[in-house]
Amino acid sequence: MDVFKSNVDVLSKLLPPHLLAPRVGIVCGSGLSTLATCMRGIVEIPYNDLEGFVHSTVPGHKSSLAFGLIGEGEGVPVVAMLGRFHPYEGHVLSSVVYPIRLMAHLGVKDIIITNAAGSLRPSIPVGTIVVIQDHIALPLLTGLNPLLGPPFSPKHARFVPLSDAYSRPLRLAAFRAAHALGLERDALAEGTYTWVSGPTYETPAEGRFLRNAGGDVVGMSTVPEVVAARDEGMNVLVLSLVTNLVVIPDGYRSVREEVEAEIAGQSIVRAPTPTVSHEEVLSVGKQKADVMKSLVAEIIGRLPRA
């Protein structure tokens, strides 16, 4: 709890009073830090100036908290994480989710968590924004859970239900906002996020496994933040930007058949196996930053002001 107090002391020296109690939190995914430019009167505070914050080591993630206002009139006070922490960077889960807990401590009620993700379905092409309705998290089910250990405080629950983790009112708000912005129907989809620890991208067989399990997109973040946000009682909206297709050939070309065809003198057409890179992920993030930004701003502008 002292870490909260020390951070509140730091923030109260650096922020004007109207930004000290943000109502909405945003987590910017890979390549999506420009989301925060939809805020006005921005004050940016480097993670280095705050206790309990580690450093984001992944390209496309800055390392600061941005405070500002979104929406007409007085506006809604918002805090955005420009850069998140992933377990694969070597950060412990309590560090990964600490900023989420600080947001709750500051008064955030609704949190919009964004990420870059791979699509597991051809019907969800690159560039689609997927409104997440559920998740499958193998690491959570097998012991990588930010709530392991004693409850965060005596006020926190021992057991946290996740059946309603993804707020229905916020998901409705996302689709209403997309309609108001005149986005094409296909710009948004609904789906299930599968969480993997990374940092390796999936093999084709893993992609098929996750799809067969019911996943629509796959990524290496977000779920620990969702768990902490629900532990703190926040309403959660997750928007995944599809930056690549996870390659899932329906069958694999047998190398035995290939050699047999060679021996028989038949010509062989070998399709190259595409691979994904983080550069590709960042590049799609850059191309879609404006639409993500307008969507997030429109959703926040529509939230009740109370």
Ligand SMILES: O=P(O)(O)O[C@@H]1C[C@H](O)[C@@H](CO)O1
């Ligand atoms: O932080 P997010 O989930 O947006 O970033 C994704 C997952 C990995 O960190 C990285 C892989 O390219 O992008």
